[in-house]
Amino acid sequence: MTDTTGVPEPAWRDPKRYLWLLGLIIPAFPFIAWGLVAATGLGLFWWTGIVVLYVVFPVIDHFIGKDADNPPESALAWLEQDRYYRWCTYAYLPVQYAGLVLGCWLLTRGDLGAADRIGLTITLGGVAGIGINTAHELGHKKESTERWLSKVALAQTVYGHFFIEHNRGHHVRVATPEDPASARLGESFWRFLPRTVYGSLRSAWGLERARMRRLGKSPWSPRNDVLNAWAMSLALFGALVAAFGIEVLPYLLGQAVFGFCLLEVINYTEHYGLLRGRTASGRYERCAPRHSWNSNNVASNVFLYHLQRHSDHHANPTRRYQALRHFDEAPELPTGYAGMIVLAYFPPLWRRVMDHRVRAHYDGDLNRANVQPAKRARYGVTA
Incomplete structure (x- = not known):
């Protein structure tokens, strides 16, 4: 049997096919929190986002475990063209924004206490932060509709420049000091957080300014993708302030900050200490699976659209999430992203868990690693 593109349907079936719909639980956090508070009268459920992200998901990852199985090569073309998987990501956006509107209504009309408002703001930020992952999946694709939807997903966090920097900056310079x-x-x-926030913003603007120059246009042109992405955020926040009053603005800003910081702690996890070597010509070698930390924890992979198969993603950036594969050469994280981001907040614990793994990945030679310049002597780096 073949579809309209002429790609034959394989005998193999994706065991996760319908599990991808579980990703819609995350944008539903505000509705879940509201329902639980209404059912129990307990305001602690406004903190549903942080509890689920930082407690429930790491526990689920631990108990469900890992799955390193790959789809067969014969199934990859079919998986890539099956539009069902695209709709799984498209569906995130309407639920995300319905939850944001509900959250704004509750924050301004819901008679919530200060602690409840903070909890709900963080819950909204968790949705927005994982929404950046949805934008990441969409933004790598060639279809203009998906790339436009990527900017829409980013509007809630005012992080539209990620669309530029991630695709044209990070993927070019990944696993390098630059x-x-x-x-x-x-x-x-x-220490990483301010460096990546400022550096990514600066890089995105530089990339678009250069593109505008090549087109013979001012960087302040509406065709500048950084500016038009930020314009979406301005329009969104302006509409919400008009609908719910200026008092909603601090909460909108708070959830945006929490959201993009959630993205950056995941970025911190993905390439920690890894470095691409240089070729005889002095250029960096092509990015390979060994330059990204990988995780096959099933639960986090389902909720994050296989983001944790990051090694294959960097080796094949346009490959759709359902077709991403495990590589034995890729360094493996001890648990999924949900657990790793908790460790990242506590540097001594993080170093205890991760530094020896970086050392082992390079067979004890940290001259081959990407080391913080001020810490070279501490790690015995001489190069």
């Missing part, structure tokens, strides 16, 4: 989104061995998350 990449603001690649964490260095010995660099804490709290």
